[in-house]
Amino acid sequence: MTLKQLKSLLINRDWVSSNELASYFGSDTVTIEQMMSHWIRVGSVIKKTSCNDCHGCHGLTCDMYHWQS
Numbered sequence: 001m002t003l004k005q006l007k008s009l010l011i012n013r014d015w016v017s018s019n020e021l022a023s024y025f026g027s028d029t030v031t032i033e034q035m036m037s038h039w040i041r042v043g044s045v046i047k048k049t050s051c052n053d054c055h056g057c058h059g060l061t062c063d064m065y066h067w068q069s
Helices: 001-010 017-027 029-041
Strands: 016-018 045-050 063-066
Touching: 001 016, 001 017, 001 029, 016 017, 017 029, 017 063, 029 045, 029 063
Parallel strands: none
Antiparallel strands: 016 063, 045 063
């Protein structure tokens, strides 16, 4: 998985959980969060931590990511 692959997936989706990304790329959430920190730092991605809707966290608090256009 590369930063470009993460970007491509985020651009084509609304909000995506770290669990969904880890599952999609066959990785773990720690690696996803480390890579996403780049996009957050440069201002391309918004991160929120919540569990208001079902995004694969199964009722647990999870990190959600959204690409800013």
